Amino acid sequence: MFTLYHHGSSVCAAKVRFAMAEKGLDWEGVYIDILKGEQFNPDYMKLNPKAVVPTLTHDDTVIVDSTVIVEYLDQIAPDTSVHPTDPAQRAQARYWTKAVDEDLHPACGAVTFVCSHRHTVLKNLGADGVKKFLEATPAMSVTSNWKDLKDGYTRYGFDAPGAAEKVKLYDSYLAKMEAALDGRPEGGLEGGNDRGNNWLVGNAFSIADIAMTPYVNRLAMMSMRGMWENGRLPNVEKWFARIEALPNFKTCLIDWVPEDLTNDLRDNGAQSWPDIAKILEIEI
Ligand SMILES: N[C@@H](CCC(=O)N[C@@H](CS)C(=O)NCC(=O)O)C(=O)O
Structure with missing residues (x-):
């Protein structure tokens, strides 16, 4: 039996839910509210010492890290694999998932906290609650310095060190998608094949599309479709x-x-949109 520990605000958990649905796998859910600090419960941290969601248990096996979970599920259920079979395309898909894990995910955490979650936790937890929430984060969490980063993003918003760079980094992944969908080499500006690819790798739906979906959807939910609409991408x-x-x-x-x-995501995001547009030089 599969049990997924997850939360609605988690892009990584959404990735696993989406992959499991596409693979036709049933699961039971345990909801961990990461904006109330439920991820810091010692029993949960026995499963996931970084105090993050998602975690998957498959009978007695515990798997953490969303990309690893999806790769594990593809081994368990290879008939519904979401990975390309062609080795070169598989490598391309791997570039996407690696980049998401290393780069885009921390940028998304920053942008989400700066634009929306900081307002939600400040509103819901009160001063003492916020202090406890921030102190409970282990040093090694979403990133190896997430505790300090989350503290800064929550307290200072767009004025936190490095916040604007994270917005630009997030945006650079949309530009990479634009290029890949145009059939251009990853991130390249020239040389498209004009095929107008439907999907990111090999023109077939794959883990690369599953991996990017929650991050584009996060921007959509934060009223930031202007990052790609109006002819931009x-x-x-x-x-x-x-x-x-x-x-x-x-x-x-x-x-x-x-x-x-x-x-909260819609309204806080809409209020943050002018700051985002200014950083990205988008006319509004
Ligand atoms: N590498 C992990 C990252 C998981 C992660 O960062 N989860 C976030 C939500 S998407 C979380 O639980 N954050 C808790 C916190 O910020 O305290 C994965 O891919 O599953």
Whole structure:
């Protein structure tokens, strides 16, 4: 039996829910509210010492880290693999998942806290609660220095050191998607094949699309579609419309987000949009 420890605000958990749905795997859920600090419960930290979601248990086996979880599931259920079979395309897909884990995910954590979560935790937890919440974060968490970073993003918002760079880094991944969907070499500006690829790798839906979906959706939920709409990144716009039309999108990416959090992401994000647009030199 699969048990997934997850939360509606977690992009990594959304990735696993989406992959499991695409693979047709059933699971039971344990909901860990990471904005209330439930990830710091000592029993949960026995499963996941970094105090992050998701965690998957498969009978007695415990697997952490969303990409590793999806790779594990593909070994368990190879018939519904979400990885390309062609070795070169598999390597391409691996570049995407590696970049997401190393680069995009920490940038998303920063941007989400700066634009929305800081307002949610400040509103819901009160001064003492916020202090406890920030102190409880282990040094090695989302990143090896997440405790200090999260503290800075929560207290200072856009004025936290490095916040604007994280916005630009996030945006650079949308540009890489635009290039890949245009058939250009990853991140390249020239030399497209004009195929107008539907999907990120080999023009077939894969783990690369699953891995990027929660990060594009996070921006959409934060009222930031202006990062790709209005002609800025037309391939990304079409790709996301294709993703949103998939039957598993709403159930995995939208329905698990509680209504108050959905509202916070939308409203706090909308208030932060002028700052984001200024950093990215988007006219609004
Ligand atoms: N490398 C991990 C990262 C997991 C992670 O960063 N989870 C975030 C939510 S997406 C979390 O639980 N954060 C808790 C916190 O910020 O205290 C994975 O891919 O699963």
